[in-house]
Amino acid sequence: MSLEDIRVVVDAGESSPYRADALSGNAPVLLHELAEHVRQLVAAGESTAIDLNALPLTPADLDWLKATLGEGEISVTLHSDGESTLAETACPGIWWVNHHNEQGHVVSRFIEVAFVPELVKAHPEDVKTGLEHLESLIFDLS
Amino acid sequence: MQGPLIDTLARQGVTRRTFFKYCATLASLMALPPSAGRAMAEAMAAAPAASRRPSVIWLPFQECTGCTESITRSHSPSIEGLIFDAISLDYQETLMAAAGHQAEEALHNAMKENEGKYLLIVDGSVPLGLDGAYSCIAGKTNLESLKEAAKGAAAIVAMGSCAAFGGIPKANPNPTGAVAVSDIIKDKPIINIPGCPPIPVVITGVLAHFLTFGSLPELDKLGRPKAFYGETIHDRCYRRPFYDQGKFAKTFDDEGARKGWCLFELGCKGPVTYNACATVKWNGGTSWPVESGHGCLGCSEPDFWDGGGFYRALSMPADPLKMAATAAAVGAAAGVAITFANRAKKSSAKAAHETVTLADLEK
Ligand code: SF4
Ligand code: SF4
Numbered sequence: 001m002s003l004e005d006i007r008v009v010v011d012a013g014e015s016s017p018y019r020a021d022a023l024s025g026n027a028p029v030l031l032h033e034l035a036e037h038v039r040q041l042v043a044a045g046e047s048t049a050i051d052l053n054a055l056p057l058t059p060a061d062l063d064w065l066k067a068t069l070g071e072g073e074i075s076v077t078l079h080s081d082g083e084s085t086l087a088e089t090a091c092p093g094i095w096w097v098n099h100h101n102e103q104g105h106v107v108s109r110f111i112e113v114a115f116v117p118e119l120v121k122a123h124p125e126d127v128k129t130g131l132e133h134l135e136s137l138i139f140d141l142s
Numbered sequence: 143m144q145g146p147l148i149d150t151l152a153r154q155g156v157t158r159r160t161f162f163k164y165c166a167t168l169a170s171l172m173a174l175p176p177s178a179g180r181a182m183a184e185a186m187a188a189a190p191a192a193s194r195r196p197s198v199i200w201l202p203f204q205e206c207t208g209c210t211e212s213i214t215r216s217h218s219p220s221i222e223g224l225i226f227d228a229i230s231l232d233y234q235e236t237l238m239a240a241a242g243h244q245a246e247e248a249l250h251n252a253m254k255e256n257e258g259k260y261l262l263i264v265d266g267s268v269p270l271g272l273d274g275a276y277s278c279i280a281g282k283t284n285l286e287s288l289k290e291a292a293k294g295a296a297a298i299v300a301m302g303s304c305a306a307f308g309g310i311p312k313a314n315p316n317p318t319g320a321v322a323v324s325d326i327i328k329d330k331p332i333i334n335i336p337g338c339p340p341i342p343v344v345i346t347g348v349l350a351h352f353l354t355f356g357s358l359p360e361l362d363k364l365g366r367p368k369a370f371y372g373e374t375i376h377d378r379c380y381r382r383p384f385y386d387q388g389k390f391a392k393t394f395d396d397e398g399a400r401k402g403w404c405l406f407e408l409g410c411k412g413p414v415t416y417n418a419c420a421t422v423k424w425n426g427g428t429s430w431p432v433e434s435g436h437g438c439l440g441c442s443e444p445d446f447w448d449g450g451g452f453y454r455a456l457s458m459p460a461d462p463l464k465m466a467a468t469a470a471a472v473g474a475a476a477g478v479a480i481t482f483a484n485r486a487k488k489s490s491a492k493a494a495h496e497t498v499t500l501a502d503l504e505k
Binding site: 048049050051053054078080081084099101103105107108110118119123125126129 | 152156157158159160162163164166167169170171175176177180421426427428
């Protein structure tokens with residue numbers, strides 16, 4: 001007998017609280033908080049982030065929030081130690097940020113309110129290194 | 143974000159963005175605000191060059207090396223290793239290349255040069271029986287070594303349930319007279335990181351906090367960092383709704399077990415165990431004991447080994463009604479300000495908790 005012969009059944013069932021439609025009612029409140037942060041961004045250029053894992057949100061709440069904020073024009077994928085996606089929502093200035101690990105699991109999740117998320121910008125030191133590389137490419141040509 | 147550490151990392155192929163992403167996630171796990179992620183990244187990246195990195199001395203006493211295993215086998219060693227690049231680990235028997243007299247010399251040099259400043263990590267309990275003869279290193283009893291190393295330490299981290307609470311060596315009848323670090327050292331800040339073994343990110347999180355803010359994180363009454371030990375397994379368990387509905391698996395292969403019902407009646411100690419397994423999980427977030435179908439053993443609580451049997455249900459009443467009251471409180475708080483709902487949930491959950499200790503199990 002091998003391990004595969006042992007039947008493993010997971011039955012979420014009718015009454016399972018993990019059904020997709022289990023909304024906690026916490027998500028709509030978050031929209032008000034976001035609006036306040038966007039006002040700050042416009043008025044003072046201040047960016048903020050909300051840690052979604054720190055809030056009592058169900059998977060259904062997150063789906064609702066994501067669907068409600070909608071999809072914007074731009075999304076950025078970062079390939080480093082697992083994929084990260086930074087996608088602007090239909091409300092410019094509000095970004096949905098998911099960090100995955102190498103196994104593809106979400107390790108942290110944020111909503112960032114910013115003109116451009118910090119992570120997207122190139123660091124001046126990296127730009128300098130890039131410039132050196134470019135110069136060496138040009139040097140090789142001559 | 144600039145500094146020797148970031149340069150070292152760059153050479154290892156770890157980019158600034160990877161590092162920042164790691165710090166953001168670490169801050170999230172530690173329940174710190176997102177801005178703390180950036181602060182950590184800045185502080186750690188600016189960690190000074192090798193000669194001036196904070197010195198860490200790690201002493202193993204009566205232990206099984208499980209704690210070291212837990213940390214060194216964390217799923218992304220290059221990243222968890224980052225934290226270790228920001229410190230100078232001057233003595234760690236299992237990891238260091240030096241042995242014998244060389245190792246002893248390294249230890250004493252580190253203690254002398256960094257007097258009053260080094261962080262002392264201890265894993266394992268300290269045996270007091272037979273004048274400490276049960277466990278000796280380099281001809282010295284653990285008791286002597288601990289006292290000597292603690293003298294010049296800025297703070298002590300008691301790693302794992304043995305160092306924090308005495309752990310398995312202290313289990314009844316405690317043949318070696320094992321005690322915890324805090325039973326011996328009374329005049330230094332001690333931070334307990336219990337667990338058998340502790341979750342890797344908890345130790346790196348505490349180190350990151352020490353490096354970033356130069357202080358130890360906020361502790362609970364058992365000396366554990368609140369960020370990770372602030373809530374019980376039961377508070378964050380995904381099977382909790384079944385507990386609230388009174389749906390319990392009665393054996394490991396019945397219908398309830400298959401449906402993923404609550405493991406309370408199979409001896410789960412989740413309701414009295416403060417640890418982060420339910421949220422952080424194990425093996426790089428793959429799963430954790432309750433998700434694998436086994437109740438929590440209570441490994442991060444004092445005397446978990448003598449709790450009257452891993453498969454014996456807690457004597458506290460399974461009281462779904464009380465839990466319903468907690469849920470209502472959460473609902474009310476959510477209406478006010480969601481950001482604070484989380485905190486409110488913590489305190490209301492705590493208030494609703496009966497103080498049931500593992501000792502109650504014997505009743
Ligand atoms: S008793 Fe155990 S399995 Fe049941 S909800 Fe609590 S922690 Fe989860
Ligand atoms: S689930 Fe319980 S026994 Fe298992 S590691 Fe976590 S705290 Fe320890």
